[in-house]
Amino acid sequence: MNDSLEVIRAAIQTHSEFVCVAHQDADADSLGSALAFGEYLEQLGKRVSVLAPDPLPRSLAYLPGYSRVNQEPGSLDAVVAAFDAGSPSRFGNLRPRLSSAPLTILFDHHASNDGFGDLGVVDRQAAATGIVVLGLLRRWGAEITPAMATNLYAAVFTDTGGFRHDNTTAAVLRAGAELADLGADPAFVALRSYKWRPATTLRLQALAAGAARYELEGRLIWTEVTQGMLAEAGAEMEETEGIIDLLQSLDTMLCAVLFKQDGPQVTKVSVRTRGGLGAHQLVAALGGGGHFRAAGAEVRAPLAEVEATLLESVRAAVAAEAAP
Ligand SMILES: [Mn+2]
Structure with a gap:
């Protein structure tokens, strides 16, 4: 779904x-x-609230404007602008706001985007939703403040894994440079994105890495985070963020999978791939989605059941792939 930028701009002007x-x-x-x-x-004189589903990750507290998030619910007549999700199911406790809003505008870059929303810009080639938004702001002649530049730089920097994933093109690096020129501090964003972990997170990463299984000559690596491991580390579920990055750093891996026991009946899955395996295809049968290299799913089923189901199909897919 890609509505003309003029249609979206006109819709913004009328609300x-x-x-x-x-x-x-x-x-x-x-x-x-x-x-x-x-x-x-x-800047256009609109009244704006910024909302995120509970729980809001504390690790994002460095983003300018974080303290305003979820402070003002906004009126039910407000237009909803939704960012970086391919399906309305990704909005948790805020999902009813999307369906009741007079108008929903979506900005996204997911390969699995299902075209929800009344209006939207979905660029599946974009490395980040931040790139989509930066493109709009440029086109519309917005004044990009240092706070906006920092937020967009953090968006682009982290969705490229710190400019390391294969979506890190010359154009993406130029966008990063442009945002740095506009006031983003690359060293500060890098520090807070990848070098700023509480001890509980390190402990949890050690437990998860220690529990990793290596299969098919290391072409498949997977692990789990159980409620027991969270308790042992003194960590919250949001601290699992970097674990999939640890798994996918394995030299031999074609597929890395992290299973998270969110509750007795809720399991979250993260998948990363190399080579010809599409991560978003591997999680499709679980109702998940995402990108070619990175995807996820949230399943209403116990951990062991989700592990058994997904690993069976992933093993078959990995076994059919040539070694890297
Ligand atoms: Mn994204």
Whole structure:
């Protein structure tokens, strides 16, 4: 779904109140894009609230404007601008706001995007939703403040894994440079994104890495985070963020899978791939989605059941792939 930018701009001009919404388990791409776009709307004289589903990750507290998130619910007549999700199911406790809003505008880059929303810009080639938003703000001649630049830089930086994933193109690096010129501090964003872990997170990472299984000559690596491991580390579920990065650093891996026991009947899955395996295809049978290299799912079933189901199909897919 790609509506003309003029149609979207006209829709923005005719409304006075907006709610900018990040997705469940918000990341810097989703929340940074929502905060930057919210600031742009305020430049236009709009009333703006920025919302994120509970729980809002504390690790994003460095994003400018974080303290305003979820402070003002906004009116039910407000237009909803939604960021960085391919399906309305990704908005957790805020999902009813999307269906009741007079107008929903979606900004996204997921390969699995199902075209929800009344209006939207979905660029499946974009490395981040932050790139989509930056493109709009440029086209519309917005004044990009240092706070907006920092939010968009954090969006682009983290959705490229710190400019390391294969979506790190020359154009993405130029966008990073442009945002640095506009006031983003690359060293500060890098510090807070990848070098700023509480001890509980390190302990949890050690437990999860220690429990990792290596299969098919290391082409498949997977592990789990159980409620017991969280208790042992003194950690919250949001601290699982970096574990999939540990798994996917394995030299031999074609597929890395992390299973998270969110509750007795709720299991979350993260998948990363190399080579010809599409991560979003591997999680499709679980109702999940995402990108070619990174995808996830949330399943209403116990941990052991989800592990058994997904690992069976993943083993078959990995076994059919040539070694890297
Ligand atoms: Mn994203």
